[in-house]
Amino acid sequence: MDHTTAEARLLDAADTLFYDRGIQAVGMDAIRAASGVSLKRTYQLFPSKEHLVEAVLRRRDLAIRAELEAYTSARTNPTERILAVFDYLYEWFGQPDYRGCAFINSFAELGAASENVVEIVRTHKRAFADHIAALVADADQPPARAGQLLILANGAMVTAAIAGSPEPAREARAAARRLLDADVPD
Amino acid sequence: MDHTTAEARLLDAADTLFYDRGIQAVGMDAIRAASGVSLKRTYQLFPSKEHLVEAVLRRRDLAIRAELEAYTSARTNPTERILAVFDYLYEWFGQPDYRGCAFINSFAELGAASENVVEIVRTHKRAFADHIAALVADADQPPARAGQLLILANGAMVTAAIAGSPEPAREARAAARRLLDADVPD
DNA sequence: CAACCTGGAGAACGATCGTTCTCCGACTGG
DNA sequence: CCAGTCGGAGAACGATCGTTCTCCAGGTTG
Helix, strand or coil: CCHHHHHHHHHHHHHHHHHHHCCCCCCHHHHHHHHCCCHHHHHHHCCCHHHHHHHHHHHHHHHHHHHHHHHHHCCCCHHHHHHHHHHHHHHHHCCCCCCCCHHHHHHHHHCCCCHHHHHHHHHHHHHHHHHHHHHHHHCCCCCHHHHHHHHHHHHHHHHHHHHCCCHHHHHHHHHHHHHHHCCCCC | CCHHHHHHHHHHHHHHHHHHHCCCCCCHHHHHHHHCCCHHHHHHHCCCHHHHHHHHHHHHHHHHHHHHHHHHHCCCCHHHHHHHHHHHHHHHHCCCCCCCCHHHHHHHHHCCCCHHHHHHHHHHHHHHHHHHHHHHHHCCCCCHHHHHHHHHHHHHHHHHHHHCCCHHHHHHHHHHHHHHHCCCCC
């Protein structure tokens, strides 16, 4: 097994385990067992668990950005592209192992202890906000709408996770449409 | 020190430490040092750390319910009572040690490991949702509005925590007002 | 073939943590 | 004053975890 595939297997295994059980609850030995990569090799590739955690989060950040970009750009109508964000969330929340947003969860678990994790989480949410802001601009909506839609999306993520239901994505979508369609000043 | 004050000091110290640093990051010895209650006494009152965690969350649940109830019932106009929820959030987010909602954080940290914690978090959020639903009914808004406002509130909590700014409460308030005022069908 | 390097399995190490135990001082009832 | 109880301080215990080390098999190069 070369370095590239070992690294990929490690990131895959760690990402799944961290998301399912929480970061602190997963020991390095569990990652070794799930990935098939020895501890020695693991520590050659990632000098500490924290390095691995950060790499996992950064990779997930890029993956979600690409996924969401593909999802929203598949629609032509600008308003529909905004609403597509909430359809994306609905599909995500419907997955049987959905446990909330990994970045929100990591912030809750490690935000007090790791400034690096905080920075990665902020970067991810800032990129998400920027994406929404671009869609809002394309739809000729006022810039302030973007922050409101971001709050709806983040709120749907945690509400769905806690309730164990994907419905909040639909409720957030309806709220978003109402915000976009309302004929009153802000 | 009698049992009642020992219990109160324990709950106070544990609540502060858990909220500031996360639950798993706080050892029982740190709680002993902060509360001044010996480990022996602590384990007489709470047979395990998990029991203490649950007691802390349950007490915080009741305190927040009462606080929010007082805050919203201080206004007379039904629509204003709904918006007061977001003013309450703004005050909360402005506190210098704000680190998000303790229930969302606990769910993120322990949701995979402790079914009891999950149930307490669900109960808290259900009570919060019920409170909003009552305000929505009083304001003659359609019942579906309650879920949308809950998502806005939860979203403001996490967005403010990650951004390190109380502004999301204002943005959520503006969104709520727009949802309430819009002259279009749902 | 022989010296060497690589990498795996898993033991070992040191730290931390939840929980319990030991020891001892201080207060109580008679 | 004394036997007995309570509770505190902190050591002890057992488990877990991140990280490193040991030992060894297998392949590579001269």
